[in-house]
Amino acid sequence: MDRILVTGGAGFIGSNFVHHLVRETDRQVTVLDKLTYAASRESIDALPQDRVELVEGDITDATLVDKLFSDHREVVHFAAESHNDNSLHDPSPFIQTNIVGTFTLLEASRKHDVRLHHVSTDEVYGDLDLDDPKRFTEDTPYNPSSPYSASKAGSDHLVRAWVRSFGVRATISNCSNNYGPWQHVEKFIPRMITNLIDGVPPKVYGDGLNVRDWIHADDHSSAVLRILEQGRVGETYLIGADGERSNLQVVTALLGLFGRDESDIEFVTDRAGHDRRYAIESGKLRAELGWSPRFQDFESGLADTVEWYRANEDWWRPHKQATEAFYASKGQ
Ligand code: NAD
Numbered sequence: 001m002d003r004i005l006v007t008g009g010a011g012f013i014g015s016n017f018v019h020h021l022v023r024e025t026d027r028q029v030t031v032l033d034k035l036t037y038a039a040s041r042e043s044i045d046a047l048p049q050d051r052v053e054l055v056e057g058d059i060t061d062a063t064l065v066d067k068l069f070s071d072h073r074e075v076v077h078f079a080a081e082s083h084n085d086n087s088l089h090d091p092s093p094f095i096q097t098n099i100v101g102t103f104t105l106l107e108a109s110r111k112h113d114v115r116l117h118h119v120s121t122d123e124v125y126g127d128l129d130l131d132d133p134k135r136f137t138e139d140t141p142y143n144p145s146s147p148y149s150a151s152k153a154g155s156d157h158l159v160r161a162w163v164r165s166f167g168v169r170a171t172i173s174n175c176s177n178n179y180g181p182w183q184h185v186e187k188f189i190p191r192m193i194t195n196l197i198d199g200v201p202p203k204v205y206g207d208g209l210n211v212r213d214w215i216h217a218d219d220h221s222s223a224v225l226r227i228l229e230q231g232r233v234g235e236t237y238l239i240g241a242d243g244e245r246s247n248l249q250v251v252t253a254l255l256g257l258f259g260r261d262e263s264d265i266e267f268v269t270d271r272a273g274h275d276r277r278y279a280i281e282s283g284k285l286r287a288e289l290g291w292s293p294r295f296q297d298f299e300s301g302l303a304d305t306v307e308w309y310r311a312n313e314d315w316w317r318p319h320k321q322a323t324e325a326f327y328a329s330k331g332q
């Protein structure tokens, strides 16, 4: 009964969280993952088999979810369709996994009185102007822009309703943009790094002035574990590491690491509905639960990430061609 269930534990952040659990706790872990295109068995393969078990399955499968919840007291829910550009191309799996899947987990939590932590995103709050002095807080009104962020907003609302109406013991976290090892090459930082490794120009959407608030995936993991262990049931916590950078700043830093300069950038078709800026005020998490990020220096975290992609080409190479073909079809 002391095993923890991690949905989406073969994805980018979920697998990082499983590593974190194995390293920092003595818990045993069950991963429930559908192993979609975004998953990577290899990311958790090297972990000891007596600590981590992988169950291949879908979070919308109510029978499977019910059985797993009857054997676990705690669940951390990372599983999602996670890429905005894909959601603009085909929103359907986003509704299915992010909304129906979360509903399925909530019903099982209610039935088996399981403690649930729901992992969400700052994108549910919409975006900020570049010169707005404000940052997102737990009180910012929901205002999602894309099918992805709307589906995550929907899932957050379900969690809040199940807490209030049925007394489900759940918490929610909304985190900013993650970077680090094992991130799919469809995402901004890995796409730019692997383009540069291939000698292809980094492709920047629109004017490149959009701002994201970067946090290392391992800091996201430590915050989620802290909330699971010490967070107040029913509460929402924002997770961020004060890492605001424009996309151009990130690409310029990467170009520097490859000995190249900004003249190499290719500006491409902008993302439809592209959010301008995200920024997180994580004071509640820090003050109430005493959390702070370990990776304070974004530029050195970025350099480590470049080294990881250089050293792990075997892992990302098989996905690169199909990813670039998708972007090429969109003029990106
Ligand atoms: P990811 O796309 O890398 O991984 C998602 C994982 O979920 C994959 O392993 C996939 O196989 C699995 N999955 C998808 N549909 C499933 C289903 N129906 N049943 C079971 N498993 C399924 O995503 P990520 O970037 O690691 O994001 C993880 C979570 O963190 C998501 O909920 C996302 O919304 C949230 N989040 C991500 C970021 C970010 O910057 N990437 C920031 C804030 C919050």
Ligand code: TDX
Residues within 6 Å of the ligand: 082, 083, 084, 085, 120, 121, 122, 123, 176, 177, 178, 186, 187, 188, 189, 191, 203, 204, 205, 206, 210, 211, 212, 247, 271
């Ligand atoms: O090739 C690109 N060029 C580019 O300029 C890509 C792939 C992206 N971009 C821009 C779009 C965004 O402004 O870079 C920024 C980051 O893009 P993504 O990596 O797609 O992330 P984003 O859309 O900000 O969403 C991410 O953070 C919040 C995750 O994918 C979400 O799952 C998370 O909720």
